[in-house]
Amino acid sequence: MNLNALAEQFGTPLYVYDQSALDHALDRYTQAFPEATLICYAVKANSNLSILRHFAQRGCGFDIVSGGELARVLAAGGDPAKTVFSGVGKSSDEIRFALSHQIKCFNVESLPELDRINTIAAETGCRAPVSLRINPDVDAQTHPYISTGLKENKFGIPMAQAEAAYQYADTLPHLNIIGIDCHIGSQLIDLSPLVEACERLLPLVERLQAQGITLQHIDLGGGIGIVYHNENTPDIAAYAAEVRRLLAPYSLQLILEPGRSLVGNAGVLLTRVEYVKQGDGKDFVITDAAMNDLLRPALYGAYHQIDNISAPEREARVADIVGPICETGDFLAQNRLIGAQAGDLLAVRSAGAYAASMASNYNSRPRAAEVLVDDTGAAKLIRRRETLAEMLANEHNLL
Numbered sequence: 001m002n003l004n005a006l007a008e009q010f011g012t013p014l015y016v017y018d019q020s021a022l023d024h025a026l027d028r029y030t031q032a033f034p035e036a037t038l039i040c041y042a043v044k045a046n047s048n049l050s051i052l053r054h055f056a057q058r059g060c061g062f063d064i065v066s067g068g069e070l071a072r073v074l075a076a077g078g079d080p081a082k083t084v085f086s087g088v089g090k091s092s093d094e095i096r097f098a099l100s101h102q103i104k105c106f107n108v109e110s111l112p113e114l115d116r117i118n119t120i121a122a123e124t125g126c127r128a129p130v131s132l133r134i135n136p137d138v139d140a141q142t143h144p145y146i147s148t149g150l151k152e153n154k155f156g157i158p159m160a161q162a163e164a165a166y167q168y169a170d171t172l173p174h175l176n177i178i179g180i181d182c183h184i185g186s187q188l189i190d191l192s193p194l195v196e197a198c199e200r201l202l203p204l205v206e207r208l209q210a211q212g213i214t215l216q217h218i219d220l221g222g223g224i225g226i227v228y229h230n231e232n233t234p235d236i237a238a239y240a241a242e243v244r245r246l247l248a249p250y251s252l253q254l255i256l257e258p259g260r261s262l263v264g265n266a267g268v269l270l271t272r273v274e275y276v277k278q279g280d281g282k283d284f285v286i287t288d289a290a291m292n293d294l295l296r297p298a299l300y301g302a303y304h305q306i307d308n309i310s311a312p313e314r315e316a317r318v319a320d321i322v323g324p325i326c327e328t329g330d331f332l333a334q335n336r337l338i339g340a341q342a343g344d345l346l347a348v349r350s351a352g353a354y355a356a357s358m359a360s361n362y363n364s365r366p367r368a369a370e371v372l373v374d375d376t377g378a379a380k381l382i383r384r385r386e387t388l389a390e391m392l393a394n395e396h397n398l399l
């Protein structure tokens with residue numbers, strides 16, 4: 001893949017995705033897990049319609065967290081019957097929208113949400129399929145901002161209240177209880193917390209069964225990490241083997257909700273160096289990409305490998321690689337050894353997940369373009385660069 005040529009053709013900043021890397025990432029799941037497993041790609045990791053369409057064509061379902069994401073799944077030709085709806089704050093409109101398209105399941109995160117879904121299902125004259133998202137209180141040992149399975153996190157129904165929540169759901173006539181789910185965090189390198197979460201849910205499944213509440217599926221969420229820097233590669237096969245062993249005595253369909261691990265390593269963000277400024281003590285490499293294009297370093301202090309791909313031979317110096325945005329937090333990397341001069345092209349690696357999908361217009365910067373390189377090597381523009389006129393289009397001058 002000639003990234004320099006793509007930057008010339010489409011301009012920068014530019015996200016470039018590699019279709020064969022998407023396939024390779026999905027194959028790791030389909031080979032490791034039983035054939036009946038439903039892989040629900042977590043749309044928020046990268047919600048470009050062409051990416052969604054690709055996964056839909058490969059047989060995936062989707063994990064959505066908003067009505068907007070459902071609209072994307074539908075527009076991409078995804079199957080609502082393979083779509084699960086997660087998130088702590090589903091609005092009435094979103095629930096109505098999802099019911100009207102007969103999604104597979106609502107992953108319910110609280111008792112008031114059970115009531116709301118029941119009421120709306122009653123109005124619509126249907127029974128809503130629900131699973132309860134249980135917070136198993138396991139430590140995913142990841143960054144606090146992407147840890148979701150501890151009792152102090154806002155996500156899920158606490159383990160101690162789970163059984164009573166199912167009993168309550170069972171009293172609501174317009175709900176159809178079909179599953180149980182959890183999602184304990186993101187960017188997990190050691191996958192043993194995922195196994196532990198599964199181990200904690202299964203006794204509950206048995207207790208519910210004894211009370212006549214029979215579940216059809218267990219959804220273990222996403223969270224498997226990728227290599228950004230010098231992490232070990234998470235062992236999906238070993239995780240899958242453990243899950244198979246744990247689920248063997250049950251007749252439960254397995255659902256997974258991977259996001260980052262399907263797209264993260266399949267993308268790069270290309271950015272051009274505008275200036276190199278010699279500061280007092282360190283240099284600043286100022287690029288045309290900024291925190292509005294890649295928020296992860298600013299939000300989580302995340303590490304992305306960055307390579308000079310137009311002039312790799314330059315002598316390296318310690319520098320902060322920063323964008324043009326007026327925020328001290330606007331950096332792509334800090335104290336990084338890099339050789340760069342104005343006009344050079346840099347590749348920010350592992351930018352397939354939580355990069356374009358987190359992009360904003362902050363500082364009135366139009367959103368960057370996205371390109372997918374297919375398995376024949378052909379580059380397809382899958383999102384045009386936003387124009388200034390498009391960026392202003394929704395605003396009115398009322399004065």
Ligand SMILES: *Cc1c(COP(=O)(O)O)cnc(C)c1O
Binds near residue numbers: 221222224261
């Ligand atoms: C974000 C999210 C995922 C995907 O997480 P990854 O770490 O990207 O795999 C899955 N399920 C839920 C409920 C989520 O919120």
